[in-house]
Amino acid sequence: MTDERTLDRLIAHLRAHVAELRRLKQEGADGAEVEERERLVVRLQEHLAYAVRDVVTMPRTSPG
Numbered sequence: 001m002t003d004e005r006t007l008d009r010l011i012a013h014l015r016a017h018v019a020e021l022r023r024l025k026q027e028g029a030d031g032a033e034v035e036e037r038e039r040l041v042v043r044l045q046e047h048l049a050y051a052v053r054d055v056v057t058m059p060r061t062s063p064g
Contacts, residue, residue: 002054014044
């Protein structure tokens with residue numbers, strides 16, 4: 001089960017790694033390093049997508 005804190009952490013990680021990827025590309029980093037970072041970003045996007053799906057499909061509990 002995914003909670004809001006997990007979503008926030010995944011989003012923060014994704015933002016940080018996307019920023020790092022952009023920096024690496026701007027600085028003309030080694031192709032292998034850029035590819036590795038791109039793979040990491042894709043994996044984080046997949047994890048985030050699954051986490052969002054978990055939240056969206058969670059059964060709602062009624063108060064009381």
